[in-house]
Amino acid sequence: MTFSLQQLHAFTTIVESSSLGRAAEVLHVTQPALSRTIKRLEEELGAPLFERHSKGMQLTAIGEALLPHATLLLHEADNAREEIDAIRGLAKGTIRVGAVASIATLVLPLAVSGVLARWPNLRVQIIEGVWDRLADSLLKQEIDLALSMAVPDTDEITAISDCCWEDTSYVVAALDHPLRAKTALCLADTLDQQWCVPPRGTGPFEHMQRVFAEHALPMPEIAVETRSITVLKSLVTRAGFLSWMAAPMYDTESAAGVFDTLPIPGLVARRTLTAFRRRQGILPRPALMLLEQLRQLTATAA
Known part of the structure; x- marks a missing residue:
């Protein structure tokens, strides 16, 4: 069985366009020519890839099975072409990485700076988000590395075991929050306050939930759930909310006297962070x- 990258590109473009006509426009070929390309690919595989309907093209079971492999092969071909061009001096090469906010604000900038100091012609594309978005971007080939709180490996994503480190999370509040005036402050005192946190199912939420459980406490009522770090920080600063954040996320706000850790004695909530790949x-x-630079930074931190 042999097929070309051109055939795979045609196949994936039809899937993305859901139409032979629209795919032909994207690829700048005629519809009959595109149809012949897919026909030859189907002949190589010995099975149809699409069911043709009046409303478009729908994948068969064989097409569904081929799609992830075609996507991976095209991505690897792009990587090979980019790397060869970079060696020949014809292109810069691109680092595609995603990170949770606490890593994006401290460790990742240091690593990127170190890489660009040695290889100034590289370009860097960074996305920020919680784990579910990073995992999705990793599987869609939008990024090649994801930096996040440690989670179990899956059939498709695995942690890079020699690139991990720790940080510490805290309850944060504005400097004029009423709880700062309370004597003998404890975690239970936060239960009746307004809270804003990342959504349920995300790493920070689960970490906070685990810490409250370790203190034999229920989770507080969460008034606002948002993936926006800007919104979280604004609610803490301007509206008197409490939130749960890793220390690197708010070091700038702490230094500027905007908001800071709520001083709860004995509350030390550590978590492990690591790099992931497909x-x-x-x-x-x-x-x-970038991974080598991260290894150096994390080894120093350890």
């Missing part, structure tokens, strides 16, 4: 450069 495929050379 199980399948080769890690592109630019991503390897």
Whole structure:
């Protein structure tokens, strides 16, 4: 069985467009020519890839099975072309990485700065988000590395075991929050306050839930759930909310006297952070450069 990258590109473009005509426009070919390309691919595979309907093209079971492999092969071909061009001096190469907010505000900038100091022609694309968004971007080939709180490996994503470190999370509040005036402050005192946190199912929410459980406490009533770090910080600063944040996320606000850790004696909530990659495929050379820099930083921190 042999098929070309051109055939796979045609196949994935039809899937994305849901229409032979729209895919032909995207690829700048005629519809009959595109149809012949897919027909030859189907002949190579010995089975139809699409069911043709009046409303568009729908994948068959064979097409569904081929899609992730076609996407991976095209992505690896792009990586190979980019790396070869970079070696020849024809292109810069691109690091594609995603990170949770606490890493994006401290560790990742240091790593990126270190990489660009050694390889100034590289470009860097960064997305920020909680784990579910990073995992989705990793599987969609939008990023090659994801930096997040440690979670169990899956069939498709695995942690890079020699690139991990720790940070500490705290309850944060504005400097004029009423709880700061309370004597013998404890975690239970926060239960009747207004809280804003990342959504349920995210790493920070689950970490906070685990810490409250370790103190034999229920979770407080959460008034606002949002993925926006800007919104969380604004609610803490301007509206008197409490929130749960890793220390690197608010070091700037702490230094500026905007908001800071709520001084609850004995509350030390550590978590492990690590780098993740797809199980399948080769890690592109630019991503390897960033990974090596992260390893050096995390080893120093450890």
